[in-house]
Amino acid sequence: MHVESRCVKDTAPKKSSKAGLFGPLRKGELAMYGYSFRAPESQRHAALRKAVDHYSPLGVYRKLDAVAKLTVRTAPSAAKTFARDREWVRATFGPLKAQ
Numbered sequence: 073m074h075v076e077s078r079c080v081k082d083t084a085p086k087k088s089s090k091a092g093l094f095g096p097l098r099k100g101e102l103a104m105y106g107y108s109f110r111a112p113e114s115q116r117h118a119a120l121r122k123a124v125d126h127y128s129p130l131g132v133y134r135k136l137d138a139v140a141k142l143t144v145r146t147a148p149s150a151a152k153t154f155a156r157d158r159e160w161v162r163a164t165f166g167p168l169k170a171q
Contacts, residue, residue, distance in 0.1 A: 094138040101127075102135060109153040116157055117164075129165035133158055 105126070107119035123132050140154035162168060 109150045130168040133161045133168050
C-alpha cells in the first residue's frame with residue numbers, strides 16, 4: 073500500500089504567553105503618580121499611596137504583581153523591587169478585596 077505524503081495540520085492547543093494571562097497592561101499608569109522602581113523607597117511608597125486613592129489597593133497590587141512576574145527574567149532586580157512594593161501594598165492597606 074502506498075500513502076501520499078502531505079502536510080499534517082497541527083491541531084494541538086497552543087501555549088499562551090504570560091502577557092495574555094494578565095489582560096491588557098497600560099504603560100505609565102503608576103508613573104503618572106510618580107512611581108518608578110528606580111526611585112527611593114519613600115518616594116515609591118508616596119506614589120503608591122496616590123495610586124491607591126485612584127485605583128484601589130487591589131488594583132495597584134495587581135498592577136505591581138503583573139509587572140513583577142513579567143520582568144523576572146528580563147530585569148530581575150526591578151522584579152524584586154516590584155514584588156517588595158506589591159507586598160508593601162498588601163501589608164499597608166490590609167486584606168485586599170474586590171470592590
